[in-house]
Amino acid sequence: MLVIKELHKSYPIGDSSLHVLKGINLSVEEGEMVAIMGSSGSGKSTLLNIIGMLDEADSGDYILDGLPIKNLTEKKAAVYRNKFLGFIFQSFNLINYKNALENVALPLYYQGMKRKERQEKAMFYLEKVGLKNWSHHLPKELSGGQNQRVAIARALAANPKLLLADEPTGAMDSNTSYEIITFIQQLNDEGKTILMVTHEEDIANMCKRIVRLRDGIIMEDKIINQVRIEQHV
Amino acid sequence: MFDIDLWREIFQSINKNRTRSLLSGFTVTFAILLFTILFGIANGLKNTFKEAFADDVTNAIFVRSGRTTKAHKGLQAGRRIQFKNEDFNYLIDEFDHKIEFISARIYRNVSAIYKNEHNNYNVRAVHPDHQFLERTIIHEGRFINQNDLVYKNKVIVIGRLVAKDLFIKEDPLGKYLNLNGIPYKVIGIFKDKGGDNEERLIYMPVSTAQQIYGNNDYIDQINLSYKPDLTFDQAINFGNDISKKLKNRFSVANSDQRAIRVFNMASQTQGVRKMNVVLGIIILIIGLGTLTAGIVGISNIMIFIVKERTKEIGIRKALGASPRSIVSIILAESIVITTIAGYLGLLIGIGVLEWIGPSLKDYFITDPGVRPSMIITATLTLIAAGTLAGYVPAQKASNIKPIVALRND
Numbered sequence: 338m339l340v341i342k343e344l345h346k347s348y349p350i351g352d353s354s355l356h357v358l359k360g361i362n363l364s365v366e367e368g369e370m371v372a373i374m375g376s377s378g379s380g381k382s383t384l385l386n387i388i389g390m391l392d393e394a395d396s397g398d399y400i401l402d403g404l405p406i407k408n409l410t411e412k413k414a415a416v417y418r419n420k421f422l423g424f425i426f427q428s429f430n431l432i433n434y435k436n437a438l439e440n441v442a443l444p445l446y447y448q449g450m451k452r453k454e455r456q457e458k459a460m461f462y463l464e465k466v467g468l469k470n471w472s473h474h475l476p477k478e479l480s481g482g483q484n485q486r487v488a489i490a491r492a493l494a495a496n497p498k499l500l501l502a503d504e505p506t507g508a509m510d511s512n513t514s515y516e517i518i519t520f521i522q523q524l525n526d527e528g529k530t531i532l533m534v535t536h537e538e539d540i541a542n543m544c545k546r547i548v549r550l551r552d553g554i555i556m557e558d559k560i561i562n563q564v565r566i567e568q569h570v
Numbered sequence: 571m572f573d574i575d576l577w578r579e580i581f582q583s584i585n586k587n588r589t590r591s592l593l594s595g596f597t598v599t600f601a602i603l604l605f606t607i608l609f610g611i612a613n614g615l616k617n618t619f620k621e622a623f624a625d626d627v628t629n630a631i632f633v634r635s636g637r638t639t640k641a642h643k644g645l646q647a648g649r650r651i652q653f654k655n656e657d658f659n660y661l662i663d664e665f666d667h668k669i670e671f672i673s674a675r676i677y678r679n680v681s682a683i684y685k686n687e688h689n690n691y692n693v694r695a696v697h698p699d700h701q702f703l704e705r706t707i708i709h710e711g712r713f714i715n716q717n718d719l720v721y722k723n724k725v726i727v728i729g730r731l732v733a734k735d736l737f738i739k740e741d742p743l744g745k746y747l748n749l750n751g752i753p754y755k756v757i758g759i760f761k762d763k764g765g766d767n768e769e770r771l772i773y774m775p776v777s778t779a780q781q782i783y784g785n786n787d788y789i790d791q792i793n794l795s796y797k798p799d800l801t802f803d804q805a806i807n808f809g810n811d812i813s814k815k816l817k818n819r820f821s822v823a824n825s826d827q828r829a830i831r832v833f834n835m836a837s838q839t840q841g842v843r844k845m846n847v848v849l850g851i852i853i854l855i856i857g858l859g860t861l862t863a864g865i866v867g868i869s870n871i872m873i874f875i876v877k878e879r880t881k882e883i884g885i886r887k888a889l890g891a892s893p894r895s896i897v898s899i900i901l902a903e904s905i906v907i908t909t910i911a912g913y914l915g916l917l918i919g920i921g922v923l924e925w926i927g928p929s930l931k932d933y934f935i936t937d938p939g940v941r942p943s944m945i946i947t948a949t950l951t952l953i954a955a956g957t958l959a960g961y962v963p964a965q966k967a968s969n970i971k972p973i974v975a976l977r978n979d
């Protein structure tokens with residue numbers, strides 16, 4: 338599904354440069370649910386951004402579903418992102434003047450889907466996240482948990498191969514966090530591959546595999562026993 | 571290609587961000603409003619010039635006579651030059667192919683009486699062509715014709731104000747007006763754009779006047795117009811030719827400025843034409859200046875808008891928006907705002923001109939207005955302006971890196 342070899346990335350800071358990723362090797366199979374952990378500055382977000390084609394590595398290989406991701410033009414990157422990837426952000430990143438339905442339909446718009454079909458599909462995913470009755474509300478009229486579910490619906494709408502989540506529960510109280518993570522677990526049960534950056538142990542423990550980063554290298558990579566939410570409540 | 575979804579996106583973005591759109595539109599509205607008003611005023615000035623010369627044709631030449639100031643060919647200075655019918659005919663024979671209209675003029679002052687009303691008026695005894703030379707507008711009846719001339723009919727054409735002065739609640743046509751004791755039949759009433767003085771005149775056939783006032787064939791002045799296809803230089807030369815030929819005919823020294831005087835409107839028309847060209851250039855500079863200010867203004871605000879929308883653009887890119895679709899969104903939004911705002915300015919401007927236009931007549935501004943063809947030009951200009959204004963911001967937007975855009979929260 339996803340193979341990364343000897344990935345390096347550094348950012349220029351003034352005259353010197355900050356070496357953020359110092360040779361990452363990682364491969365993720367289809368159907369996995371991986372938590373990437375590490376303190377801030379460990380390079381976990383940078384790694385996720387490179388996997389999400391929002392950023393480019395300095396050196397190393399990154400192969401997604403058999404396709405080498407390298408030297409992409411902006412146009413091609415846009416097409417790949419649209420086709421392969423679904424993003425879930427800590428701050429939701431919904432467009433604030435669009436209602437829930439329009440937000441979910443947006444990736445479908447960029448796929449060139451017809452308006453009617455787009456709205457039907459968006460409604461289907463909204464129903465899936467349990468927000469059918471909130472479809473015409475603006476983000477500011479929804480709670481944090483609801484917004485994140487809209488964002489998840491949006492990430493699912495384009496039916497991507499890989500879901501990338503950057504601290505999806507970072508801005509939530511624990512009840513809402515568990516609600517969201519349960520939902521992500523359900524998606525994983527249905528076969529979606531999920532990559533999640535988090536710094537919360539309990540959230541990471543609800544994944545199937547934890548990759549720990551420190552100072553730009555992988556410290557630990559282990560398969561764990563997934564904690565299901567039901568056990569918490 | 572017409573992409574309805576793109577337009578839906580744009581109108582949603584404009585509609586949901588009204589303050590922002592209004593703000594950016596305001597610059598353009600104001601610029602176009604200013605431009606329309608300035609343009610209208612400049613146009614009004616032009617119209618004033620046009621009207622100032624409207625009562626006479628611009629290709630006219632006047633020939634007058636006076637006393638000689640120089641001795642010449644054995645003749646003394648101070649001799650009085652008097653034109654006669656034969657001089658009038660001489661000009662026709664000599665310059666027939668260059669003359670469009672020609673008329674003699676005899677000036678007289680008369681006291682006119684009709685019933686209980688009386689007043690003094692200037693009489694001009696003229697040929698039928700005079701109507702075209704003076705741009706006399708026949709309001710009722712007719713002007714003097716060839717028949718009147720041949721039969722020396724005692725007929726007159728009176729100005730609108732003469733009719734108003736003397737014929738109280740009566741139709742002057744066909745009535746007899748007493749001029750210095752002799753009754754003349756009123757055959758026409760005329761109007762003239764030259765002002766009140768030009769409408770307090772009485773025209774009669776030149777032959778009638780010659781018979782009644784002295785029984786001679788004297789002429790006070792000859793008015794003529796040259797054919798309009800003459801170039802400026804040809805027209806000037808024509809005036810000089812007339813002067814030279816007549817001076818020769820009357821044995822007047824070439825350098826004598828008083829005996830034979832030829833006024834050629836061509837030299838004055840040239841001045842007006844130059845003035846109009848200069849005015850046109852000023853209008854153009856003003857127009858381009860205000861429009862440029864408007865474009866710079868909207869461009870500035872669009873850049874600000876792109877900055878404000880950085881995150882949204884980042885999200886769109888993360889969801890698979892191509893750089894091109896980002897460019898088209900920003901560009902189209904800029905064009906839509908510019909065009910709508912510009913039209914608003916144009917409408918307000920036209921409205922203001924309509925409203926204040928009539929009261930500007932005192933300031934040499936006549937009928938300020940914007941021609942309909944301006945609307946089409948304005949549309950194209952506005953679309954071009956919107957594209958120009960949106961281009962840099964759109965490029966800026968498409969270069970936004972999603973990772974940078976999404977980080978800043």
